[in-house]
Amino acid sequence: MDIATMVGMLLEGFGTTIQIFVLTLVGSIPLAVPIALARMSRFAPLRALARVYISVLRGTPLMLQMFAIYFAPYYVFGIELTTDSKWQACIVAFIVNYAAYFAEIYRSGIQSIPRGQYEAAEVLGYSRMQTFVRIVLPQVVKRILPAMGNEIITLVKDTSLAFAIGVAEMFSTAKALVASQVSMVPFAISAAFYWVFNFLVEIVIGFVEKKLNYYHD
Known part of the structure; x- marks a missing residue:
């Protein structure tokens, strides 16, 4: 098999990789918001529930979570598994896993804002929502962006x-091609794909960071 054919086959698989990446971000980034707020809640049971969720999802392997979500419908509810079940379990596992990581990043960013800024906004007549959207959120985004960038790059590899x-x-x-062609070339090509994609992600994150430079701590 020539290199061009290998690249074509790997590009097909890379399309699925990108779908997993995009769907995970689309699902986990917003899902992490209520989890982070629950983690900071004054209502102890809700706070404890969020802590358990984050602890379990961050403390167990993502691969194990995928297996659990994939097989649970069959072993718990007797629902027959289909080809689509694999894809659905994969996406759900990635979303709930990364939401736990993003929630902790959000929490650290929100709690890093000095209490005095909330008090100053209150004196100026801002509502709690206005304070969060206009004063707190821009600073939080800037502060959490490096950590978010690291997690997003990790997601590409995961x-x-x-x-x-x-x-x-x-x-x-790539694994199938290596086995059939008895060659490490497919691994090298796939590594190049991962690296280029991560490099593009770094460029985008760097661009956003520069745009936020007008917010100073």
């Missing part, structure tokens, strides 16, 4: 774990 439940993303395609 998409390779989807092969564990049979989702045909780029890494599983």
Whole structure:
């Protein structure tokens, strides 16, 4: 098999990798907001529930979570598994896992804002919502962006774990090609794809950071 054919096959798998990446961000970034707020809630049971959620999702392997979500419908409810079940379990596992990480990043960013800024905004007549949107949120975004960037880059690489439940993303395609062609070239090509994609992510994050430079601590 020539290099061009290998690249074509890997690009097909890379399309699935990008889908996992995008859907995870679309689902986990907003989901992390209520989790972070629950984690900071004054209502102890809700705060404890959020802490347990974050602890379990961050303290167990993502691969194990995918297996649990994939097989739970069958073993718990007797629901027959289909080909689509693999994809659905993969996306759900990635979203709930990364939401736990993002929630802690949000929490650290919000709690890093000095209490005096809230009090000053109150004196100026701002409502709690206006204070958060106009004063707190821009500072939080700037402060959490480096940590968010690290997690997003990690997500790009973690998409390779989807092969564990049979989702045909780029890494599983590369493994199959290595086995059939008895060559390490597919691994090298896939590594280049991951690196280029992560490099593009870094550029985007760097661009956003520069745009936020007018917010000073």
